[in-house]
Amino acid sequence: MDPPPRVPCEILLSSPTQKGFWMPQGGSYRLLTPAEVAQWLQVSEMTIKNKYRAWGIRPQKVGRLLRFRERDVVAYLESKYG
Template identity: 80%
Template sequence: MLLTPEEVADWLKVSPVTVKNKYRAWGLRSQKVGRLLRFRERDVVAYLEANYQ
């Protein structure tokens, strides 16, 4: 399942702008769908498990 930056921001409790500006620094893998930025749910879960346990 692909998540929008807004959905990822809800999970991480940050603003969507923060997700768009920081996802590379955080090491979150992204995918482009046309011009839109999307994130795989499993990549976000893996990021959370690696960094917030």
């Protein structure tokens, strides 16, 4: 099943993503690296790798690589910071 398309719309979240489009509410299924999540949350990459379990962010393993769904990070932020 394909992920939902990104659409420019004021109904969606208030922060723009890449290329001026808006992220559908709840986020997308795009996989983010720990470095991308760290940059987004303004913490170090090691903090992400050490704390994602405690924070309840579900990882996606791609082989040996650690990835996170964008929608899981958005869900964490919404539950933690409203």
